[in-house]
Amino acid sequence: MKKYLTLLLYSLLFFTILTHAENANTSKWKKQPITITPLSRTIFKVTHQNGKEETIDLTGKKIIVVSVSEPGSEGRSYAIDQDGIIWWTNIIASGAYGGHETPSGIFPILLKRRYHMSATHPSSNGVNNMDFEMLFTHQGHALHMGNNRGLSH
Structure with missing residues (x-):
């Protein structure tokens, strides 16, 4: 009986660790409070966590667009002038997971x-x-x- 209980406990421990490791690999990045979707080089759709959407038009302004280096993005920055021309781009290293995430936003x-x-x-x-x-x-x-x-x- 003692062997069966020990085997059961080790099995539960093993599956708990395995499940935690799988979840850690898929959820190490914080969910951002907003999602930003580019509609053009200077117009962006912003979706807030509560589902509210708004369109932000930055036409005529000098802006820097950063695609952070997290899963699902390209990890680049783009400098865009007031005419919507990309005049500089480069690879970036954004904040790491575990409390150093780079926030999404404008x-x-x-x-x-x-x-x-x-x-x-x-x-x-x-x-x-x-x-x-x-x-x-x-x-x-x-x-x-x-x-x-x-x-x-």
Whole structure:
């Protein structure tokens, strides 16, 4: 009887771990509160978590569109001028899962800095590691130059 109970407990433990591992692989990214669908280079459909939809037209404004490097997206940024012309594009490293996800949304640039070093992940050689920083949330999310895939990206 003791052998059967032990076998049963180990089986339950094994299936619990297996199920948790499968769920962890599919749900490690937070669900974003909004979904943004491009309708053109400057017009976007925004769908909020509550299902409310709105169209945002940024025609005539200089914008940067970022497709974060998460499942289902391409991981690129596009700089678009006020005429809707893409004048620059590059590969990006967006925030990693586990609390560092890059939020979806349409954000203003709050602060620009030519030279900046991360307080959370300072460079070991003392050189700025977040040059051309453009802060877009009060929680510290920013676009910037640099190769930081191993940090919070």
